[in-house]
Amino acid sequence: MKLPVKCPSCDGKLQVAKLNCTNCDTEVSGTYRLPVYMQLNLEEQEFVLEFLLSSGSIKDMASKLGKSYPTVRNRLDDLIAKVNDLQHEK
Incomplete structure (x- = not known):
């Protein structure tokens, strides 16, 4: 999934x-930093996932x-x- 991490x-x-x-429609508002993984671009995320699936080999x-x-x-x-x-x- 391509999630924007920089302001256009x-x-x-x-x-x-x-x-x-999505179940009860409760909203939580505030300012939260994106997890590090989500701050990587799509190519970097795919590399990390493939590395994990390769057992780090x-x-x-x-x-x-x-x-x-x-x-x-x-x-x-x-x-x-x-x-x-x-x-x-x-």
Whole structure:
């Protein structure tokens, strides 16, 4: 699912402002930060999911993606750095 994480007008970060219950229609309002996973772009989310389904095997990921082990390792390292940056943002 493609969830917008940046403002289309100014490119600022979007936050969740309201949640609705589909069962009883209760609404919860406030300002909530998106989970780190949801702040990744769709391609990064798909990589994380595939990595999880590969039991964290870089070798399996390289095979599935048709890429070399070092290429997948570098992509994973870049993603780890991005996640670390996102976790430390306020």
